[in-house]
Amino acid sequence: MGTSWSLAIAGGPPDVRAQVEAVLAQLIGESSLWEADSEISRFNRAPAGAAVPLSPGFRQVVEAALAIAEASAGAFDPGLAALSHRWGFAPDGARDSAHAGAWRDLRLVGDSLTQPGTVALDLNAIAKGQAVDRVATRLLEMGCTHFLIGIGGEYRGEGVRPDGQPWWVEIEQPPGAALPPLRVALAGLSVATSGDYRRAVMRGGRRFSHSLDPATGEPIAEGVASVAVLGRSCMVADAEATAITVLGADHGHDWAVSRGLAAQILVREGGGFRERLTPALAAMLG
Numbered sequence: 001m002g003t004s005w006s007l008a009i010a011g012g013p014p015d016v017r018a019q020v021e022a023v024l025a026q027l028i029g030e031s032s033l034w035e036a037d038s039e040i041s042r043f044n045r046a047p048a049g050a051a052v053p054l055s056p057g058f059r060q061v062v063e064a065a066l067a068i069a070e071a072s073a074g075a076f077d078p079g080l081a082a083l084s085h086r087w088g089f090a091p092d093g094a095r096d097s098a099h100a101g102a103w104r105d106l107r108l109v110g111d112s113l114t115q116p117g118t119v120a121l122d123l124n125a126i127a128k129g130q131a132v133d134r135v136a137t138r139l140l141e142m143g144c145t146h147f148l149i150g151i152g153g154e155y156r157g158e159g160v161r162p163d164g165q166p167w168w169v170e171i172e173q174p175p176g177a178a179l180p181p182l183r184v185a186l187a188g189l190s191v192a193t194s195g196d197y198r199r200a201v202m203r204g205g206r207r208f209s210h211s212l213d214p215a216t217g218e219p220i221a222e223g224v225a226s227v228a229v230l231g232r233s234c235m236v237a238d239a240e241a242t243a244i245t246v247l248g249a250d251h252g253h254d255w256a257v258s259r260g261l262a263a264q265i266l267v268r269e270g271g272g273f274r275e276r277l278t279p280a281l282a283a284m285l286g
Contacts, residue, residue: 001034005024008167013144062123065103072243178272
């Protein structure tokens with residue numbers, strides 16, 4: 001899925017790497033747009049009216065994506081594969097008829113999702129977070145209680161380090177930001193980040209972020225440079241960070257506060273950066 005993973009663990013069985021790779025292979029088979037035979041690719045190719053059966057893991061991420069799309073009034077839009085492809089952020093194969101808001105036409109009934117003929121799913125803004133959660137779940141099932149799993153910019157920590165210290169993670173800052181570093185202790189917590197600086201394309205001499213605004217069909221306007229969200233579920237935090245980024249500095253902050261989210265928002269302002277913390281995160285930092 002175009003990223004890497006890391007695991008720091010105190011103890012654990014000798015086959016822990018193989019176990020992690022097995023979980024990730026399963027998720028790639030579900031949600032990777034770069035795999036022609038993945039569940040998401042097969043759904044995007046399905047004819048209008050087809051009820052496509054979903055595996056439990058893929059159903060979980062689809063259900064969460066639709067819930068956050070509804071809660072954010074479509075700022076997080078899981079149906080933007082065609083738009084992502086148009087801007088050069090996704091592989092070929094997305095149906096051209098897809099449009100912003102088409103996710104509302106989806107019908108998830110039982111373990112089947114009906115393709116209305118207007119939706120090309122892109123779950124890249126939530127699937128990495130789900131991968132973190134699923135790896136963490138597998139490790140806990142194996143009896144591993146002290147670890148830090150990271151996939152791309154998403155992390156989850158359980159227990160403590162061998163020296164008794166918590167798993168400290170320093171939130172990545174955009175290039176050029178000279179703000180005091182934000183370090184968070186992940187003990188039964190996840191952190192997910194979204195940034196306008198990580199992936200971009202150049203067109204006509206201009207730089208366009210990979211974060212797309214469903215309302216305009218274009219990359220987001222320069223404003224929110226980075227968002228970090230802390231929560232128990234990395235999958236949910238991953239999608240929430242994207243929603244805040246798209247909503248913008250003010251609306252995104254208000255939306256995060258209304259949901260009680262612990263979030264950091266870095267805003268480009270006057271050639272520099274301004275930090276906004278939600279009350280929930282400020283309380284966590286003491």
